[in-house]
Amino acid sequence: MIGSVSDTQSDGRRPVFAAERRQRILELVRANGAVSLRELAQAVHSSEVTVRRDLRALESEGLLNRHHGGATLPGELTREAGYTHKVSLESAEKAAIADLAAALVEDGDAIVIGPGTTTQEFARRLTRHSELAVVTNSLLVAQALAASPRVEVMLTGGTLRGSILALVGSAAERSVAGLRVRRAFISGNGLSAERGLSTPTMVVAGVDRALAAAAEEVVVLADHTKVGIDTMVQTIPPEGIDHLVTDEGAPSEVLDELAGRGVRLHIARL
Amino acid sequence: MIGSVSDTQSDGRRPVFAAERRQRILELVRANGAVSLRELAQAVHSSEVTVRRDLRALESEGLLNRHHGGATLPGELTREAGYTHKVSLESAEKAAIADLAAALVEDGDAIVIGPGTTTQEFARRLTRHSELAVVTNSLLVAQALAASPRVEVMLTGGTLRGSILALVGSAAERSVAGLRVRRAFISGNGLSAERGLSTPTMVVAGVDRALAAAAEEVVVLADHTKVGIDTMVQTIPPEGIDHLVTDEGAPSEVLDELAGRGVRLHIARL
DNA sequence: AGATTTCCGATCAGATTCGTACTTAAACGG
DNA sequence: CCGTTTAAGTACGAATCTGATCGGAAATCT
Numbered sequence: 001m002i003g004s005v006s007d008t009q010s011d012g013r014r015p016v017f018a019a020e021r022r023q024r025i026l027e028l029v030r031a032n033g034a035v036s037l038r039e040l041a042q043a044v045h046s047s048e049v050t051v052r053r054d055l056r057a058l059e060s061e062g063l064l065n066r067h068h069g070g071a072t073l074p075g076e077l078t079r080e081a082g083y084t085h086k087v088s089l090e091s092a093e094k095a096a097i098a099d100l101a102a103a104l105v106e107d108g109d110a111i112v113i114g115p116g117t118t119t120q121e122f123a124r125r126l127t128r129h130s131e132l133a134v135v136t137n138s139l140l141v142a143q144a145l146a147a148s149p150r151v152e153v154m155l156t157g158g159t160l161r162g163s164i165l166a167l168v169g170s171a172a173e174r175s176v177a178g179l180r181v182r183r184a185f186i187s188g189n190g191l192s193a194e195r196g197l198s199t200p201t202m203v204v205a206g207v208d209r210a211l212a213a214a215a216e217e218v219v220v221l222a223d224h225t226k227v228g229i230d231t232m233v234q235t236i237p238p239e240g241i242d243h244l245v246t247d248e249g250a251p252s253e254v255l256d257e258l259a260g261r262g263v264r265l266h267i268a269r270l
Numbered sequence: 271m272i273g274s275v276s277d278t279q280s281d282g283r284r285p286v287f288a289a290e291r292r293q294r295i296l297e298l299v300r301a302n303g304a305v306s307l308r309e310l311a312q313a314v315h316s317s318e319v320t321v322r323r324d325l326r327a328l329e330s331e332g333l334l335n336r337h338h339g340g341a342t343l344p345g346e347l348t349r350e351a352g353y354t355h356k357v358s359l360e361s362a363e364k365a366a367i368a369d370l371a372a373a374l375v376e377d378g379d380a381i382v383i384g385p386g387t388t389t390q391e392f393a394r395r396l397t398r399h400s401e402l403a404v405v406t407n408s409l410l411v412a413q414a415l416a417a418s419p420r421v422e423v424m425l426t427g428g429t430l431r432g433s434i435l436a437l438v439g440s441a442a443e444r445s446v447a448g449l450r451v452r453r454a455f456i457s458g459n460g461l462s463a464e465r466g467l468s469t470p471t472m473v474v475a476g477v478d479r480a481l482a483a484a485a486e487e488v489v490v491l492a493d494h495t496k497v498g499i500d501t502m503v504q505t506i507p508p509e510g511i512d513h514l515v516t517d518e519g520a521p522s523e524v525l526d527e528l529a530g531r532g533v534r535l536h537i538a539r540l
Numbered sequence: 541a542g543a544t545t546t547c548c549g550a551t552c553a554g555a556t557t558c559g560t561a562c563t564t565a566a567a568c569g570g
Numbered sequence: 571c572c573g574t575t576t577a578a579g580t581a582c583g584a585a586t587c588t589g590a591t592c593g594g595a596a597a598t599c600t
Contacts (some may be wrong), residue, residue, distance in 0.1 A: 157427035
């Protein structure tokens with residue numbers, strides 16, 4: 001379709017090919033960070049429907065993010081891969097999971113807590129424990145425990161990832177390298193029987209692995225919307241997971257498979 | 271990116287997407303710790319109803335806490351009684367000091383920021399800078415800068431001191447050991463000409479020293495209530511202080527003495 | 541403790557935008 | 571020369587976003 005160079009009439013009219021138009025759209029979005037659909041249509045001399053189609057294609061390639069009214073760069077405005085939208089209504093499930101997971105913690109324990117809204121909820125449950133030592137890379141988890149005088153909170157170092165308010169990077173991984181705790185409580189964006197726990201970004205995966213490596217046992221906290229889902233980067237293989245805390249909505253075939261690989265299941269009832 | 275598209279007069283209409291607006295709201299809440307609903311509505315040029323909806327969505331994602339009249343950072347301690355009380359006190363002086371100190375930062379700098387209400391205020395002024403690298407041991411400073419994509423924030427590791435939401439201890443000191451930045455912006459509880467900067471607790475003093483040691487120049491931020499005061503542990507001797515940013519109320523004899531020891535003075539005018 | 545003011549939640553209406561179906565135009569091949 | 575295929579434009583119903591209003595709840599003041 002693009003190969004039809006035979007007809008290059010170089011006079012006043014410009015034959016705008018689809019690829020050329022999309023490239024121009026990308027340039028505009030990159031230059032301004034956010035451009036409205038109307039402006040784009042005007043800029044490339046096409047109808048809004050055409051631009052919409054282009055945007056859909058570009059979005060599927062991950063080159064930009066589409067919103068109501070226009071498009072933006074990926075990364076700047078996006079939080080973690082949009083999974084947070086789904087999670088927004090599951091607060092009851094999360095609370096139940098957090099309750100159940102808190103039962104796995106005993107006074108005097110040393111534990112690791114990873115970032116995530118579920119683990120944050122879990123951390124709130126620990127304020128009544130005594131003589132707890134908690135290592136985390138999540139600012140929200142740290143703040144949830146900051147007011148508890150009998151819980152010692154250690155934060156890993158690292159560069160701050162603003163979208164999830166957690167510390168990542170080589171410094172974060174190094175700072176837990178010499179650590180040894182009893183249990184690590186980790187969340188993620190997807191959990192499948194084949195690939196285990198996974199998240200959509202590399203840097204987050206790196207620290208998650210490091211956190212898990214510091215613990216004798218790994219406890220995964222995942223509500224049912226994440227069970228059976230695979231995202232880009234694998235963090236913990238199924239064999240590395242010792243406990244899974246989830247809620248009733250999780251597909252049983254995935255749970256059975258995980259149990260077959262040695263994962264102990266804890267199902268929270270609402 | 272917000273300021274760059276501010277030429278609304280020429281076009282008469284600017285595309286503000288929902289996601290963009292929410293991001294801006296988050297930015298404001300993180301930078302100020304607590305923002306009223308009315309202020310938010312005014313800042314994003316939307317109705318209060320819309321902001322309320324946004325807040326509801328953001329709260330369900332755990333990114334902020336909302337309550338009557340506005341929203342605050344997530345985490346219980348952020349609006350601890352003593353803390354917000356202190357923030358409101360002398361806010362005019364602190365703001366003036368922060369403004370003046372922000373002028374000492376240039377795009378592309380690498381700086382260190384210590385904990386404290388004044389330095390937190392100072393950090394808020396840096397959200398518009400580009401290509402900034404900030405190292406801090408204060409969770410509040412980190413959160414103030416979390417939403418700025420052009421500022422890289424690195425947190426030291428360490429054990430969390432809940433009362434000031436800052437990281438202390440040997441791990442914190444170690445993590446800045448190999449660091450070298452241009453300027454360190456430090457606050458404290460007292461500043462006298464004889465003993466320099468001081469704080470009432472040992473562990474805080476330890477990190478303050480470590481932070482100062484990582485910078486070529488040390489900038490002390492202290493409002494007039496701290497000038498002439500000595501507290502228990504000395505952190506930085508007067509010779510180690512390169513700049514002092516304070517306000518008009520500071521006793522001139524102390525300032526003169528400090529100037530005589532090589533401290534460059536920056537007096538903020540209200 | 542009671543009254544007043546402020547703020548929140550819910551419902552409704554207006555406007556814009558999105559998705560899909562349908563139509564038109566051009567290119568390609570026989 | 572004509573049918574088929576692909577891209578682009580038009581149209582319309584559906585979904586979404588925003589702003590306004592009103593009853594009720596919460597906080598503040600006296």
